Amino acid sequence: MGARENIIRHSVPADHSCLFTSVAYLCQGTSGEVELRTAGRKLREVCAQAVLADTDPASRAIMLGHDSVEAYVQWIRNETHWGGEPEVLMLAEHFETELVIVSCESLSLLRYAEGGKNGTAYLLYTGQHYDPLPNAAATQSDAGVACRAFEAAAAGVETRDKAAISLAQLHNLEAARRAKERRVQRLKCSGCGSLCDDAAAFQAHCGEVEHGDDFAYDCEQVEVVVGADEALPEGNVDLNAPEVFTFYNASSANTLSFSMRYDGAPFQLGGETFATLEAYWRGPAVSEASLDEREQRLADALRAQYRPSSEGGAALLAALAGTAQRMVVCVDVDPWLGMQAAGGISSGQNMFGKALMTLRDEAAAA
Structure with missing residues (x-):
């Protein structure tokens, strides 16, 4: 039999009750979304009653990290709270089943109620979520299954343990792959897709492609996943890429930054003094200008603010030089001035970032 043929991963909803539904799936044979949710509530109550029955409630409350056992009971009955190690132990004792937590973080096994007479059940723990790892033979048909754990006397414990760790490793590989995925927003034509x-x-597209008579010229916004090895669509930037320097235009005014709100480098332009670049940008010189004029006025304002003869301007120039040859991206809700940062991939004209890069090149050539 192959290394993972007798133990598989089954997914349960990530709804704060995943520990309880995973145990219900394994130890009771419960299936179905509604049934699992109901079973999860009942197992929360099992934990509540176990604590209330303790003959030393004061010590039990301290061990659970609550002021009283009553406080714990109220807490565990709240379905927005996760179960953890205390609940694992209580459920293992309740079902007289050894529960083995397979940790994706440490790639190790934690055993509770070891040697339970009703067998062994494995649960995968990702650090945020529990999923059951049932006996594959017991999942071939959900009808009439009373338990998906491994029998107490079943051979091959070492093989199953290794297979469980292998599933944790697979999870980590998949999580790493997903972490590298990037997402872009696109418009999907309702007529042809x-x-x-x-x-x-x-x-x-609507003018170039022939659609059916019932086409209403509508579309919907969709999210497209771009793999780590795929090139981004034109006009998009991966803000997490090492060759990109990102700053937020809404950052603090007190800390040295390229934000328009930075107040450490006042400057003069057109006979007026401006405490910040934002003060100039929101004034009539820009608000009443065309887009072409705005581009030139942004460049003029940056040259005035970043002048090397002033202490604040020299500090900004030094910081700008520190970006080396990286692409400078301003994250801002204004699609002309900066870029949007949804999903780590941005699109927008980034005119502020481009103006800073032009200024950086000018300073380096001076």
């Missing part, structure tokens, strides 16, 4: 980069691209 084509993906378009933006509204302008969708409009062009």
